[in-house]
Amino acid sequence: MTASTSARPGVARAPSPRGRPRRRRRLAVGARRPGSVVVLVIATLLVLGPFLWMVSLAFTPEADAFGSASLVPADPTLDNFLRAWSGGALGRAFLNSLLVTTVAVITNCVFATAAGYAFSMLPFRGSSVLFYTLIATVAVPVSVTLIPLFLMAKTFPLAGGNDLAGVGGTGLLDTLGGVVLPYIILPMNIFLAKQFFDAFDKDMAEAARIDGASELRIFVQVYLPLARPLVAVVAIFSFTGVWDDFLWPLVVTSSQDMQTVQLALTRFLGSGNVQYGALMAASVLVTLPVLAVFLFNQRHFISGLADGSVKG
Amino acid sequence: MTSSTVIAGAAVAAAPGRPRRRRRRGSFTGLWFVLPATLVIGVFTLIPVGYGLLLSFTEYSPLSRSGPEFVGLENYAGLLHDPQFRQSIGVTVRYTAQVLPLLVVLALALAVLANKPFRGVGLLRAGLYLPHIVSLTAVSMIWLWLYSRDGLVNEALDLLGLGSQRWLYEPDTALNAVSVMRIWKALGSNMVLLLAGLQAIPQHLYEAARCDGASAWQQFRYVTLPGLRTMLVYVVTMDVIYLSQSFAEIFVLTQGGPLGATTTANFLIYEEAFQANQMGGASAMAFVLFALIAGFSFVSIRAMAGRNR
Numbered sequence: 001m002t003a004s005t006s007a008r009p010g011v012a013r014a015p016s017p018r019g020r021p022r023r024r025r026r027l028a029v030g031a032r033r034p035g036s037v038v039v040l041v042i043a044t045l046l047v048l049g050p051f052l053w054m055v056s057l058a059f060t061p062e063a064d065a066f067g068s069a070s071l072v073p074a075d076p077t078l079d080n081f082l083r084a085w086s087g088g089a090l091g092r093a094f095l096n097s098l099l100v101t102t103v104a105v106i107t108n109c110v111f112a113t114a115a116g117y118a119f120s121m122l123p124f125r126g127s128s129v130l131f132y133t134l135i136a137t138v139a140v141p142v143s144v145t146l147i148p149l150f151l152m153a154k155t156f157p158l159a160g161g162n163d164l165a166g167v168g169g170t171g172l173l174d175t176l177g178g179v180v181l182p183y184i185i186l187p188m189n190i191f192l193a194k195q196f197f198d199a200f201d202k203d204m205a206e207a208a209r210i211d212g213a214s215e216l217r218i219f220v221q222v223y224l225p226l227a228r229p230l231v232a233v234v235a236i237f238s239f240t241g242v243w244d245d246f247l248w249p250l251v252v253t254s255s256q257d258m259q260t261v262q263l264a265l266t267r268f269l270g271s272g273n274v275q276y277g278a279l280m281a282a283s284v285l286v287t288l289p290v291l292a293v294f295l296f297n298q299r300h301f302i303s304g305l306a307d308g309s310v311k312g
Numbered sequence: 313m314t315s316s317t318v319i320a321g322a323a324v325a326a327a328p329g330r331p332r333r334r335r336r337r338g339s340f341t342g343l344w345f346v347l348p349a350t351l352v353i354g355v356f357t358l359i360p361v362g363y364g365l366l367l368s369f370t371e372y373s374p375l376s377r378s379g380p381e382f383v384g385l386e387n388y389a390g391l392l393h394d395p396q397f398r399q400s401i402g403v404t405v406r407y408t409a410q411v412l413p414l415l416v417v418l419a420l421a422l423a424v425l426a427n428k429p430f431r432g433v434g435l436l437r438a439g440l441y442l443p444h445i446v447s448l449t450a451v452s453m454i455w456l457w458l459y460s461r462d463g464l465v466n467e468a469l470d471l472l473g474l475g476s477q478r479w480l481y482e483p484d485t486a487l488n489a490v491s492v493m494r495i496w497k498a499l500g501s502n503m504v505l506l507l508a509g510l511q512a513i514p515q516h517l518y519e520a521a522r523c524d525g526a527s528a529w530q531q532f533r534y535v536t537l538p539g540l541r542t543m544l545v546y547v548v549t550m551d552v553i554y555l556s557q558s559f560a561e562i563f564v565l566t567q568g569g570p571l572g573a574t575t576t577a578n579f580l581i582y583e584e585a586f587q588a589n590q591m592g593g594a595s596a597m598a599f600v601l602f603a604l605i606a607g608f609s610f611v612s613i614r615a616m617a618g619r620n621r
Binding site for chain 2: 039
C-alpha cells in the first residue's frame, strides 16, 4: 500500500519531502521504535481476525460452526459454498449485480469523464455554477431522494404496463433497469475527472485545434488515451459503490429474481435459525469480485489517493 | 460510493483555489459534453429533491387510489410530538457522537504509527484497510456471528470468566455493539486519508521545530495538527454524513430493535415509507434529517477550518 508510483502522466507531483526512502534507513528507524510497530501489528491482527474467522467458518461443516474456536477447520468442506450458490440462488443475484454494475461502470466512464473534461478544459458561461450544483448533490442524504425515486420508478412512462402518463402498471419497480437508475452518473466521478484534467497540459488541445480537429476528437483521441488512470479509478469506484449498495436495491426490488448480491446475503438470515456456514461462504463469494478489482488496480487506486493529498 | 468520495475528498481538501480561464473560441462546445451528466443528475437527484420536498407537505400512501393530499406543515408539526421520531434522532445522534471521536482518534494514532517507515508497513496498512473494501452487508454478517450467543466475543469472555451477553438483543448493549463494528469497519479508510495528510506536511517544519527544542508532543501539537487540519475537517465531515445515514448494518444486525434502541432516523424513514406506506410523513422526516446533517456539516467546517484564517 505504499504510495510510490504516480500513474498519471502530466500530473506534476511534488517530490516526496524525504526523498526516496532507502530500505536500510527504514528498517533502522522502525527498529528504534519497536513499541509503535508492536501496537500496529496488534491493531492489524484485531482488524484481520474477523475475516480469518469468516473464511474459516465458510469451510467448516455447519454442525461444527459453534464451539470450535480453532482457526483451521478440522474437517474442511466446500459444502457451504455449494449450498450458498444453489440453495441461496446466489448465481442469479451475481448475474443481476454484474449487469447493473457493468452498465453503471460504462455510463460513468463515458459521461462523467466527458463532463469532468469539459468543466476543466472547455469552460462555458455558467459552467462553474453548474459544476458546483452537480457536485453539491453528493451531500443530499439517500433518504431524501429514496421515496421520490421509488415513486418515479413506479410511474416510469410505458414501462411495466404503464401508459404514457405512467399509470396502470408497476413501471420500473422490480426490474434491473429500475435498480440502475441512481447509479448512471455518480457525481463524485465528475469531480474526480475535473481534478484530473485540471492538472493536464492545455497546449495539446490548442495544437490539435490549429490542425482543425473537433473538440470531440481532441477529447477522444488526444486526452482520453492519456487519461487511462482516471478511467480506471472511475471504473473501480463505480463498480465497488454499486456492487456494495444495499438500500436502493432493497426498496426497488421485491422478487428474489431481481435481487442483487447484497440483498441475497440477507436471505441466509432466516428467522432465528441463521445458517452461519452458508452465510459466511456467501459473504466470501460476494466479497471476491471487489477484492479482485482492488488488487488488480491497487496502483491506480493508491496513486489517485496520493496525488490528491500531495497537491495540498 | 464511500470509496469514491474518499479519493475525491483528498483532492477537495487539497484544492483551495482553482484557476479561472476565459476561452474565446468554442464558447458553448463544453455544454454538449456535460449535457448527458447534467440531465441524469437533474432527473435522478435534483428533481427528486424537489419532489420529496413537495411530498413532505402531503399525506400520501401509494396503496391508496387517490394522489397525495396537501396538508401543509402538518407532517412537520406532527414530528415535534412523535416519540418514535425523537427517539430515532436521539439514537442517530448518540451513534454518531460515540463512534466519531473514537474513530478519528484511533485512526489518527494508527496513521502516526504507520507513517514511520519500516519493513512491512505497507502490508499492515493494507490489512487495516481491508474492512473498507468489504461491503457493509458482508461485514455486518461477520459481526452477527461474532456477537451471537456462542460467537467469538462470548467465547472470549467466557474464557476470561466474565460471562456472556446477548449483545444485540439488550437495549443497553445493542447500539454499543453496532458502534464497535462500525469503528472497526471505518478505521482503515480514515487512517489512509490521515496518512496521506501526514505525508503532505513538509518535513522541514519538523526539523525547524526540533531546532527550537520542541518535544515530540509539541511537534504533534504545533506542526502535525495544524498541517492536518484540512484533512481532519474532510474526514470528520464525511464520517458524520455517513454515520448519520446508517442503514445496512442496522438492517442486518438488529432490525432497529430491541425496543427501538437501534432505530436510526434513516431506518425509521425506511419503515415509515415502505412498510407503513406513509410517504408524506417519511419525506418530512428525511428533510429534518437533511437539515440536521447540513447544519452539522456547516458548523464543523466552520469550527475546524475557520480558525487561524
